[in-house]
Amino acid sequence: MLSEIAIEVLQLLIVMFGSPLLVGVIRKAKARLQGRRGATILQPYADIRKLFLKEVVVSENTSWIFRFTPYLLATTMLLSALIVPVLTTRAALGFMGNIIALMYLFLLGVFFLALAGLDAGSAFGGMGSSREVALAALAEPTVLIAIFGIALRAGTTSLDGIITRFAAEPLLMLNAGHLLAFFAFFIVALAENGRLPVDNPSTHLELTMIHEAMILEYSGRLLALVEWAAGMKLFLFLTLLSNLFFPWGVALTNTPVALFSALLALAVKLLIFAVAIALVETSVAKLRLFRVPELLAGSFTVALLAVVTAFFIR
Amino acid sequence: MIIESTLMVDLFLVTFACFSAGAVAALIPTPSSALARVVGHGCALVGAIAAIAFGVAGLAGGSMEFIVPDLLPIGGAAFGVDRLSAFFVVVIALGAIPAALYAIGYTREYAGKHSLAAMAFAFNVFVAAMILVALARNVLTFLALWEIMALASYFLLITERERDDTLHAGWVYFVMTHAGFAALLVGFLLLAQATGTISFTEWGAAAAKLDAGSRNLIFVLLALGFGTKAGIIPLHVWLPLAHPAAPSHVSALMSGVMIKLGVYGLVRVAFDWLGVGPLWWGATILIVGAVSGVLGVLYALVDADLKRVLAYSSVENIGIIMLGLGAAMLFQASNLPGLAALALVAGLYHALNHAAFKSLLFMGAGAVLHATHTRNMEDLGGLIKRMPQTAIFFLIGSLAIAALPPFNGFFSEWLTFQSLLLSFQISAHTVNLIFALGVAALALTSGLAVACFVRAFGITFLALPRSEPAALAREVAWTMRAPMALLALACVVLGIAPSLVLAPLEATVFDLMGGHADMRFDLTAVVANGEFGWVAPLWIAVGLAAFLMAIALGLRVIRANKQWRYYETWGCGRALQTARFEFTATAFANPFKRVFALLYRPVKELDIEFHPESRYFVRTIAYYNEGRLIFEDALYRPLLRLIQALAREARVLQSGNVHRYLVYILATLVALLILTV
Numbered sequence: 009m010l011s012e013i014a015i016e017v018l019q020l021l022i023v024m025f026g027s028p029l030l031v032g033v034i035r036k037a038k039a040r041l042q043g044r045r046g047a048t049i050l051q052p053y054a055d056i057r058k059l060f061l062k063e064v065v066v067s068e069n070t071s072w073i074f075r076f077t078p079y080l081l082a083t084t085m086l087l088s089a090l091i092v093p094v095l096t097t098r099a100a101l102g103f104m105g106n107i108i109a110l111m112y113l114f115l116l117g118v119f120f121l122a123l124a125g126l127d128a129g130s131a132f133g134g135m136g137s138s139r140e141v142a143l144a145a146l147a148e149p150t151v152l153i154a155i156f157g158i159a160l161r162a163g164t165t166s167l168d169g170i171i172t173r174f175a176a177e178p179l180l181m182l183n184a185g186h187l188l189a190f191f192a193f194f195i196v197a198l199a200e201n202g203r204l205p206v207d208n209p210s211t212h213l214e215l216t217m218i219h220e221a222m223i224l225e226y227s228g229r230l231l232a233l234v235e236w237a238a239g240m241k242l243f244l245f246l247t248l249l250s251n252l253f254f255p256w257g258v259a260l261t262n263t264p265v266a267l268f269s270a271l272l273a274l275a276v277k278l279l280i281f282a283v284a285i286a287l288v289e290t291s292v293a294k295l296r297l298f299r300v301p302e303l304l305a306g307s308f309t310v311a312l313l314a315v316v317t318a319f320f321i322r
Numbered sequence: 323m324i325i326e327s328t329l330m331v332d333l334f335l336v337t338f339a340c341f342s343a344g345a346v347a348a349l350i351p352t353p354s355s356a357l358a359r360v361v362g363h364g365c366a367l368v369g370a371i372a373a374i375a376f377g378v379a380g381l382a383g384g385s386m387e388f389i390v391p392d393l394l395p396i397g398g399a400a401f402g403v404d405r406l407s408a409f410f411v412v413v414i415a416l417g418a419i420p421a422a423l424y425a426i427g428y429t430r431e432y433a434g435k436h437s438l439a440a441m442a443f444a445f446n447v448f449v450a451a452m453i454l455v456a457l458a459r460n461v462l463t464f465l466a467l468w469e470i471m472a473l474a475s476y477f478l479l480i481t482e483r484e485r486d487d488t489l490h491a492g493w494v495y496f497v498m499t500h501a502g503f504a505a506l507l508v509g510f511l512l513l514a515q516a517t518g519t520i521s522f523t524e525w526g527a528a529a530a531k532l533d534a535g536s537r538n539l540i541f542v543l544l545a546l547g548f549g550t551k552a553g554i555i556p557l558h559v560w561l562p563l564a565h566p567a568a569p570s571h572v573s574a575l576m577s578g579v580m581i582k583l584g585v586y587g588l589v590r591v592a593f594d595w596l597g598v599g600p601l602w603w604g605a606t607i608l609i610v611g612a613v614s615g616v617l618g619v620l621y622a623l624v625d626a627d628l629k630r631v632l633a634y635s636s637v638e639n640i641g642i643i644m645l646g647l648g649a650a651m652l653f654q655a656s657n658l659p660g661l662a663a664l665a666l667v668a669g670l671y672h673a674l675n676h677a678a679f680k681s682l683l684f685m686g687a688g689a690v691l692h693a694t695h696t697r698n699m700e701d702l703g704g705l706i707k708r709m710p711q712t713a714i715f716f717l718i719g720s721l722a723i724a725a726l727p728p729f730n731g732f733f734s735e736w737l738t739f740q741s742l743l744l745s746f747q748i749s750a751h752t753v754n755l756i757f758a759l760g761v762a763a764l765a766l767t768s769g770l771a772v773a774c775f776v777r778a779f780g781i782t783f784l785a786l787p788r789s790e791p792a793a794l795a796r797e798v799a800w801t802m803r804a805p806m807a808l809l810a811l812a813c814v815v816l817g818i819a820p821s822l823v824l825a826p827l828e829a830t831v832f833d834l835m836g837g838h839a840d841m842r843f844d845l846t847a848v849v850a851n852g853e854f855g856w857v858a859p860l861w862i863a864v865g866l867a868a869f870l871m872a873i874a875l876g877l878r879v880i881r882a883n884k885q886w887r888y889y890e891t892w893g894c895g896r897a898l899q900t901a902r903f904e905f906t907a908t909a910f911a912n913p914f915k916r917v918f919a920l921l922y923r924p925v926k927e928l929d930i931e932f933h934p935e936s937r938y939f940v941r942t943i944a945y946y947n948e949g950r951l952i953f954e955d956a957l958y959r960p961l962l963r964l965i966q967a968l969a970r971e972a973r974v975l976q977s978g979n980v981h982r983y984l985v986y987i988l989a990t991l992v993a994l995l996i997l998t999v
Contacts (some may be wrong), residue, residue: 060877063885067892069786069899071706083869090865103847104862106855108739109727113862115772116726122776126905128891129703129785134905137780141773142913148769149762152739156761160746165855214894224892229882233873301917312758319746319754 011262016090016099022271023089023247027239028052030246030278037286052239056232064228067128077124078226078233084117085240092244093251095270096259097168106165107155111148114200114241118144121234125222132214136221139297143206143218146301147196150308154196157189157314158252167248171255181253185317190253192311197245199304201238204289206300216294243278250277330386330403333376334457340369341450348442355438362442363425366449370418373411373453380408381826387459394466396520400459405830406594410456410586413674416812417579417681418449420805424685425571427801428692432569436481441569448474448575455583461510461520468506471583472499475576479568491563498560502550506587509543512536513595525595537596541603544591552584554644555614556953558637562621565633566697570688573629577636578681582673585643592651593666593834604651605756611644612763619770620918623777624911624949628687628697631778632680635723638767639676643669645760646738649745650835652757656748659837664850665741666831667839671823672734675816679722679731682809686716689802690782693795699778699907704787708795713783715806720775722813725768728863730816733848735768736857740850744840770914777910786901818860820848908947915949922949 032049039046066074090101091110105113118140125137155165161180162170174181199206202219211217214224223234251258257273259266295303344365348358380403391398403411425445429438451471458464476499480492514520516536517528529537546557553561561581565573592603618637625631646669653662689712690705691697706713722729725736742764745757787793797803816823821843828839840851847858893899915922927946933939975986 060880060882063883063887065887065889067890068888069704069891071784073706073784079870079873080866082873083866086869086873087862087865101861101865103856103858104865105727105857108736108855109857109862112725112727112732112736115724115769116721119721119724119726119772119776123780123784126776126780127784129899129901129904130891130893131903131905132892134910137776138905138910138913141776142917145766145769145773146917149765152765153758153762156743156758159743159854164853165740165743166853169853228885229877232882297913298916308762312762315758316755319751 012098015096015262015267016101018267019092019094019096019099020086020089022094022274023092023240023243024086026278027236027243028056030243030282031239033279033282034285037283038289041286041290052235056236059227059232059235060229062228064230066227066230067130067225069129070127070225073120074124074127074225075230077120078230078237080120081117081237082233082240084113085237085244088113088244089240091167092247093167093171093258094247095267095274096262097171098260098262099168102166102168107158107167107170108152108165110167111151111155115144115148117237117241121222124226128225130225132217132221132224135215136218136224139218140222143199143300143304146304147199150192150196150304150311153308153311153315154189154193157185157192157311157318160315160318161186167252170252171258172260174252175255175258175260183317185314186253188310188314188317190249192307192314193249193253195303195307195310197249198285198288199300201242201245203242203285205292205295205303208294211294218297246278246281247274250274250281328384328386330376330379330384331388333372333379334386334388334401337369337372337376337453338450340365340372341446344369344446345443345450348439348446351439355433358439358442359429359433360426362439363422363429363445366425366442366446367419367422369446370415370422370449374415374419376403377408377411377415380411381405381830383829384408394462396462397460399463399466400521401454401457401463402459402523403457405826405833406586406589407456409670409674409827409830410582411453413582413677414449414452414456414579416674417575417677418452420681420685420808421571421575422449423808424574424688424802424805427799428569428571428688430799431692432481441478441481444474444477445572448478448572452575452580452583456586459522461514461522464522465503465507465510469503471580472503475568475572475580478572479564479576481569481572482567485567487563488567491560491567495560495564498550498557502547502557504547505543505550506547509540509547512543513540516540522590522595526597529595530597534600537599541591541596541599544595545588545607548584548587548591549610550584551581552588552640552644553581553614553637554584554610554640555617555637556957558614558618559954559958561637562625562630562633565636565684566627566629570629570684570691573632573688574681574684577633577684578677581636581640582677585640585647585669585673588644588647589666589670589834592647593654598654599651601652601655601750601753604648604653604655605753606648607644607651608648608756608760611641611646611648612760613641614638614644615641615767616763616770617921619767619774620914620921621951623770623774623914624922626699626907628690628699628702628778628782629684630697631699631774632683632687635771635774636676636680638771639672639680639723642735642738642764642767643672643676645669645764646672646741649738649741649757649760652745652748652753653741654835656750656753658747659835660840661741661744661747661851663828663831663835663837663839664737664744664841666835667824667827667841668734668737668741670827670830671737671820672731674823675722675730675734675813678809678812678816679719679729682715682719682806682813683723685802685806685809686712686719689798689806690716690795692798692802694789694791696789696791699781701789702782702787702792703785703901703904704783704792705795706783708787708793709783709797711797711803712806715803715810716783717779718810718813720779722817724772724775726772728814728817728859728866730813733817733820733857733859735764737848737850738764740855744851744854773914777907781905781907781910785904786899788901788904788906818863820859821846824848915947921952923952924949 122137125133207218259270348362393399622634650666
């Protein structure tokens with residue numbers, strides 16, 4: 009029991025301190041692909057540190073919602089880090105919820121961030137909120153149908169159960185449905201994390217922003233929390249993609265060797281995803297906002313196909 | 323009169339003694355209206371508290387039989403209670419307790435303008451009739467009370483009858499509820515004729531022997547009748563008109579509680595009176611639920627009237643309940659009793675939750691209306707600083723209805739998802755596909771509900787006030803805040819301690835359909851179907867609280883900069899920000915209007931009046947962006963035209979000649995005699 013709690017703490021620390029590194033790696037890979045040298049991969053740590061040390065400037069119009077949201081956002085991510093099997097399927101607190109509970113925990117963060125966007129009374133914030141909740145709402149059916157596709161094959165919606173089942177019977181993953189579900193979930197991960205082609209994380213034009221428009225009024229330590237939480241969300245989504253669809257390496261027992269190899273496997277998988285995201289962001293342009301629903305409808309269709317194939321091939 | 327004095331009968335009598343006392347006290351003529359307001363609603367409050375005790379005792383297994391033989395023909399007025407009835411009594415009382423308390427403060431405003439005696443009288447009759455509907459045990463008792471319930475709510479609804487839109491809403495409600503009543507009447511009479519009894523308790527055994535054709539017909543008729551009351555699409559048209567027009571405590575009762583009696587009827591039809599039906603019954607209910615969920619929330623999302631947003635969202639939530647109910651019917655028909663029970667538990671749990679958060683939200687909207695005299699979100703804003711407590715209660719209601727953890731809406735939607743996902747155990751491909759679409763519809767519904775309530779709370783309560791009345795708003799009286807606090811507490815408790823409800827609900831469903839719900843639960847955690855899925859809402863709540871504190875502490879430890887400075891919102895360098903810079907409710911909904919343009923069919927118009935001298939100067943500019951209501955346009959208008967045409971034809975019969983009318987009566991009598999002999 010004690011060791012299980014120690015592992016939970018370890019998972020938490022990996023998500024907390026690994027997420028800025030992941031962001032740094034993506035930025036670096038993107039820079040190199042675009043022929044720039046780019047900042048060091050440790051730059052996000054420096055950014056967050058700098059923001060923590062800066063004074064907070066808050067709009068006079070805001071209420072407690074605006075000040076509370078960054079804390080809640082970071083909280084939902086930290087709590088999710090306890091539920092997601094980052095290294096092992098035998099985490100002590102995995103009983104808190106299955107994959108559906110996890111998705112709703114993410115939605116809780118979206119809800120408050122969208123409120124905070126409205127709170128300052130700026131047109132940009134409201135616009136960002138409106139777009140963010142629209143995309144989150146349209147992505148939700150894809151998420152659940154992709155989960156349905158996985159649950160059909162694995163016979164469970166518990167995160168640990170899915171990984172254990174797929175690790176034991178890798179042949180379950182060797183079919184079109186699994187790949188389709190992965191593809192659908194990948195697009196959703198891009199949309200939910202505000203990546204290209206849905207949203208541009210490095211945009212400086214207010215009218216095209218979604219996530220950045222929503223957090224335009226944040227500064228100082230509040231901004232540090234928001235940025236850090238966004239990094240953790242990306243880290244958790246990519247970890248989910250890695251471990252649910254490619255469960256190799258995830259520790260099924262809590263021996264030190266298994267955990268160490270799990271950490272290595274996770275690092276490799278996340279590196280591959282980071283490069284993949286950099287490739288996508290270098291090669292495609294941002295979609296027009298009203299084109300995005302078509303992308304999401306496409307990913308929904310793919311997810312539905314994943315479910316339908318599962319019904320007919322069994 | 324058969325009365326055995328047991329605890330149940332005593333509680334039953336106490337409950338209705340209170341409502342009768344309230345109704346009578348309201349009618350006592352006094353110079354001040356305070357007696358009707360305080361004593362009338364106060365008696366209803368006590369009666370509702372007694373009712374909740376009655377319901378809890380019923381859920382614990384208490385039973386009773388109460389018959390007043392000569393009150394109604396054939397069998398008298400018969401009442402009884404089983405766990406399902408007791409559960410719905412609890413739902414009704416959960417809505418009625420805060421509503422009665424709220425009414426004491428809220429109706430103060432009507433003093434002098436409207437008859438408080440009539441309001442308090444109708445309120446008592448309305449609540450009492452709803453409880454008795456759930457307890458009625460034969461056809462005539464049920465129909466009589468169903469009609470009393472409809473009439474009492476109608477009179478409450480048209481309280482502000484000086485307004486044309488209220489009268490129109492009342493008229494539509496009146497017509498729709500009676501159309502539903504007609505369907506129920508025919509369905510009940512057919513069933514009574516086929517089984518040879520009007521007693522509800524004997525139908526279950528007798529109905530199994532009926533032939534498929536008449537069972538199908540009866541199912542369709544009863545589903546239409548109860549569906550009209552529940553407000554499923556396309557029978558929902560009265561709901562978005564009626565609920566906003568009623569006084570807010572009545573809206574809370576109608577939306578939070580009364581429409582649940584439609585659900586009660588459907589549960590009775592599907593699992594008690596008609597027994598297990600063919601697959602298409604369940605499939606129809608599930609599809610209707612999916613459509614109601616998605617379209618209900620889409621309509622809620624674009625409306626600027628705060629109370630109409632809530633009314634449309636009731637259509638959505640009824641849809642979610644129907645998803646659970648339809649899934650239960652499909653599982654039952656596929657011979658999977660454990661999953662059927664699980665799905666029905668999910669649906670009924672959501673019915674209870676909806677009663678809590680929808681009543682809360684309507685009371686919050688009522689408080690806003692009370693303080694600002696407007697329901698138009700485009701004129702609101704900034705209320706979180708002026709009405710901080712109401713804002714917190716409304717926020718809790720919004721989080722609960724958006725199904726976010728750890729509040730109650732989350733848990734029942736989670737359970738509904740589990741039961742829908744478990745459908746892969748059925749091996750019929752068509753049914754699988756229907757369930758898959760149900761999952762997608764529920765996911766889209768809950769995603770859109772998040773958007774809808776970010777908008778409802780954010781535009782109404784955050785940023786700067788958009789009008790003078792909103793800027794001058796004040797917090798409402800404690801009689802209006804206390805019931806909201808009570809319901810907010812219910813939203814939290816029902817969310818983090820589901821085992822409180824699951825144990826009696828499991829027993830209720832077992833009594834009804836004889837299967838144990840396929841799940842395990844203890845105080846903190848709930849596990850569906852072996853290891854299929856689990857959740858521990860209490861621990862999620864504890865985890866959220868713990869991490870919030872840990873982060874606050876952590877920021878101290880790392881010595882984060884604690885300095886604060888207040889400054890203007892960034893406006894691209896423009897100084898002096900006003901409320902006109904804010905995002906509006908219409909603008910917030912615009913992405914949805916564009917994405918779902920097929921549904922909304924927006925009609926955009928831009929009227930610009932130019933200066934006569936030059937087109938470069940604009941005198942006035944007006945922009946309309948109205949959506950059209952496709953059901954009203956495509957379904958009801960042609961139907962109304964048809965009815966009007968038929969009525970014109972039938973006018974020939976109505977000559978005004980008394981002799982001719984006597985001939986009609988005679989001919990009808992003779993025809994009926996020939997038919998029956």
